[in-house]
Amino acid sequence: MSKVTPFLMFQDGTAEEAMNYHTSLIEDSEIKNIVRYGANEAGEEGTVMQAVFSLKEQEFMCIDSNVKHEFSFTPSFSIFVTCDTEEEIDSLYQKLVEGGGALMPIGDYGFSKKYGWLVDRFGISWQLDLPK
CATH class of the missing domain: 3.30.720.100 (Signal recognition particle alu RNA binding heterodimer, srp9/1)
Structure with a gap:
């Protein structure tokens, strides 16, 4: 492999x-x-x-795809991004959520300083994290 x-x-x-x-x-x-x-x-x-x-x-x-399928992207597979600053996570979240939707709005969920999970306008799921 x-x-x-x-x-x-x-x-x-x-x-x-x-x-x-x-x-x-x-x-x-x-x-x-x-x-x-x-x-x-x-x-x-x-x-x-x-x-x-x-x-x-x-x-x-x-x-x-040139073939139409009964499925598309699912939030169970996501792109996980570890951010370095609060400004970076806020900016990236705002840009990615535009035209998409929040699965977990950006906030403090206890396991990191700031976290957000969203689906972008293309249907791709993203998890953004700012570690403690």
């Missing part, structure tokens, strides 16, 4: 938009590779056939 990588499947053609948005919010993040569907291929031309991006050096793969 050479690698284990989280994989995100988008069903609404927003993989590239989501990658651009997420890499713009988190330092040391980048889109590493995008392969797009071409004319007369299985997916909609120009959408993401397969891509690799990283958030704080953690690599992810993603696609725009």
